[in-house]
Amino acid sequence: xxxxxxxxxxxxxxxxxxxxxxxxxxxxxxxxxxxxxxxxxxxxxxxxxxxxxxxxxxxxxxxxxxxxxxxxxxxxxxxxxxxxxxxxxxxxxxxxxxxxxxxxxxxxxxxxxxxxxxxxxxxxxxxxxxxxxxxxxxxxxxxxxxxxxxxxxxxxxxxxxxxxxxxxxxxxxxxxxxxxxxxxxxxxxxxxxxxxxxxxxxxxxxxxxxxxxxxxxxxxxxxxxxxxxxxxxxxxxxxxxxxxxxxxxxxxxxxxxxx
Amino acid sequence: xxxxxxxxxxxxxxxxxxxxxxxxxxxxxxxxxxxxxxxxxxxxxxxxxxxxxxxxxxxxxxxxxxxxxxxxxxxxxxxxxxxxxxxxxxxxxxxxxxxxxxxxxxxxxxxxxxxxxxxxxxxxxxxxxxxxxxxxxxxxxxxxxxxxxxxxxxxxxxxxxxxxxxxxxxxxxxxxxxxxxxxxxxxxxxxxxxxxxxxxxxxxxxxxxxxxxxxxxxxxxxxxxxxxxxxxxxxxxxxxxxxxxxxxxxxxxxxxxxxxxxxxxxxxxxxxxxxxxxxxxxxxxxxxxxxxxxxxxxxxxxxxxxxxxxxxxxxxxxxxxxxxxxxxxxxxxxxxxxxxxxxxxxxxxxxxxxxxxxxxxxxxxxxxxxxxxxxxxxxxxxxxxxxxxxxxxxxxxxxxxxxxxxxxxxxxxxxxxxxxxxxxxxxxxxxxxxxxxxxxxxx
Ligand SMILES: Nc1ncnc2c1ncn2[C@@H]1O[C@H](COP(=O)(O)OP(=O)(O)OP(=O)(O)O)[C@@H](O)[C@H]1O
Ligand SMILES: [Mg+2]
Numbered sequence: 001x002x003x004x005x006x007x008x009x010x011x012x013x014x015x016x017x018x019x020x021x022x023x024x025x026x027x028x029x030x031x032x033x034x035x036x037x038x039x040x041x042x043x044x045x046x047x048x049x050x051x052x053x054x055x056x057x058x059x060x061x062x063x064x065x066x067x068x069x070x071x072x073x074x075x076x077x078x079x080x081x082x083x084x085x086x087x088x089x090x091x092x093x094x095x096x097x098x099x100x101x102x103x104x105x106x107x108x109x110x111x112x113x114x115x116x117x118x119x120x121x122x123x124x125x126x127x128x129x130x131x132x133x134x135x136x137x138x139x140x141x142x143x144x145x146x147x148x149x150x151x152x153x154x155x156x157x158x159x160x161x162x163x164x165x166x167x168x169x170x171x172x173x174x175x176x177x178x179x180x181x182x183x184x185x186x187x188x189x190x191x192x193x194x195x196x197x198x199x200x201x202x203x204x205x206x207x208x209x210x211x212x213x214x215x216x217x218x219x220x221x222x223x224x225x226x227x228x229x230x231x232x233x234x235x236x237x238x239x240x241x242x243x244x245x246x247x248x249x250x251x252x253x254x255x256x257x258x259x
Numbered sequence: 260x261x262x263x264x265x266x267x268x269x270x271x272x273x274x275x276x277x278x279x280x281x282x283x284x285x286x287x288x289x290x291x292x293x294x295x296x297x298x299x300x301x302x303x304x305x306x307x308x309x310x311x312x313x314x315x316x317x318x319x320x321x322x323x324x325x326x327x328x329x330x331x332x333x334x335x336x337x338x339x340x341x342x343x344x345x346x347x348x349x350x351x352x353x354x355x356x357x358x359x360x361x362x363x364x365x366x367x368x369x370x371x372x373x374x375x376x377x378x379x380x381x382x383x384x385x386x387x388x389x390x391x392x393x394x395x396x397x398x399x400x401x402x403x404x405x406x407x408x409x410x411x412x413x414x415x416x417x418x419x420x421x422x423x424x425x426x427x428x429x430x431x432x433x434x435x436x437x438x439x440x441x442x443x444x445x446x447x448x449x450x451x452x453x454x455x456x457x458x459x460x461x462x463x464x465x466x467x468x469x470x471x472x473x474x475x476x477x478x479x480x481x482x483x484x485x486x487x488x489x490x491x492x493x494x495x496x497x498x499x500x501x502x503x504x505x506x507x508x509x510x511x512x513x514x515x516x517x518x519x520x521x522x523x524x525x526x527x528x529x530x531x532x533x534x535x536x537x538x539x540x541x542x543x544x545x546x547x548x549x550x551x552x553x554x555x556x557x558x559x560x561x562x563x564x565x566x567x568x569x570x571x572x573x574x575x576x577x578x579x580x581x582x583x584x585x586x587x588x589x590x591x592x593x594x595x596x597x598x599x600x601x602x603x604x605x606x607x608x609x610x611x612x613x614x615x616x617x618x619x620x621x622x623x624x625x626x627x628x629x630x631x632x633x634x635x636x637x638x639x640x641x642x643x644x645x646x647x648x649x650x651x652x653x654x655x656x657x658x659x660x661x662x663x664x665x666x667x668x669x670x671x672x673x674x675x676x677x678x679x680x681x682x683x684x685x686x687x688x689x690x691x692x693x694x695x696x697x698x699x700x701x702x
Contacts, residue, residue, distance in 0.1 A: 091561065101554050104569055
């Protein structure tokens, strides 16, 4: 089963072609990485997948369903969770509330039940809260549940953002530079965490990452973007030895390093 | 410290008994400030607040000076916001103030009822606007439009007005008012949908301008829909609007030993009705704030892109906030129409919208006690303090020309207060924890 099939996706900003005729497929259960120099169009590619931008050309199929042009909320309902390169938590909400927002589509309380806080509403809220707490425990943030998200240290904010995406119960999880700003030890923990997610939750993961050590160790397959175009795709070994990739990276001198 | 505070409270009690009036009440406000801001043991604070409640009530009963009402509002705020006061004390004192002190004061000076009712109506509306502006972050400058729609919904059918365009037995009898409170929820929510659908596609300043315009459209419609078919009776307004019959209420009051005369019976009734409505509105506000809808509103306010990526649809969620706020306003409109027995476009000007917004901002965006306090403060300022002050100027300083009558400077004073607030306490008088967080972030 293909988790994701992108064909000929193109996105232009005025004269700039940020994503240029990119086609790729991601298999279910895979960890797939998208790499490339700064400004290559990786984040824009994510924004196409999640409906923040509609592609100017091309199709996007999610588990066989055409989601091209869906708005972000519908893409989320189709089971796509994501994090952002520059963390976008709800800073003035608590850690627990952030997760509850993530669970929004799974809390089934009709409006009038919420207005009068009927037994049904109470029950659903309680269930959601229990579930959110379990998830917080799973990612190791339960002790922070009542703190405002913006008061967490950077590393925990990254974690919380992943947890919020998981609260959506995604089939496909998109992580935009999750290791940015982390030291080697934290990066190693992150690697173990991402692998745990895939194994225990069975979620397919697409990763944008600049940390090449992490990418090479964790990915089943990798696609390389440069100036919006896909210049290579394959296993870590294939990509590492691909002459065009070496040229793109040496030319930019951008292999490895943080954000 | 505690001895001083206690002494002040006792002194005020004596003053309220011996020499009630504006000066005594000013002294009382000072004593209240001391009892609130000075470090006291919880018992000491409770005792002081109880004494002050008694004193303000006594002062109001003996002199009818409405400064005492500010004192009572202040005590209510202290009760809801100060830490470490036992819950039963809060509840008991709060109920005593609302159910005993204010009515007792009202019997001495019926203007207290008028103030109480106005505060209540505006507080409920501020709570509705709080959903829209405070929670969802949608700047709505046309909020009075919904108040108008609610008021006219009842005014047209609760008077002879409806005869102008349909057959039937109008005015509808007064008890239909309760039904029309429900109907107004529907008509105002639909108006919210109608205004929101185009307006909510815009953001920030654009939204503010468009809601301002559409709000004016509603008022101008009310002003001009007297021909070709007379729906609203134009600028003259509609009167008399039916009030619900309150024989049951008189009997109930008589049963507990309260004898009402012709002027106070309806006022007491509407005062209690408004109290009940505030209770309901607060409850609904809290329920929504702690539901997936309230969280979705805050999420959208915080970060639209992140919220959408969590599966929250933008327009429907904003519309829901808009319609919820509109419905609160609509219900209060019905009560407003019935209580005054008169409705005209003049009550729903841009200034009314801005005043309600000012109440929300003054109290602290997103904060429920804040919205109520904001409503109390601005209503008392508008209806009472400035009027009293101009009275004072007119009688004691007749050489001052009438152009500088303080009541004419309502907007100036109102503007000054808001400017000072934005400088010294931008998060509002009783900030909500979230907004406080945002303000700190911005600083
Ligand atoms: N909304 C936008 N409007 C105009 N140009 C944009 C927009 N978003 C991205 N771009 C441009 O598109 C190109 C690709 O940007 P993108 O953020 O996708 O790169 P990236 O591969 O994620 O880079 P980085 O590694 O720095 O995060 C850049 O030149 C960027 O300036
Ligand atoms: Mg990027």
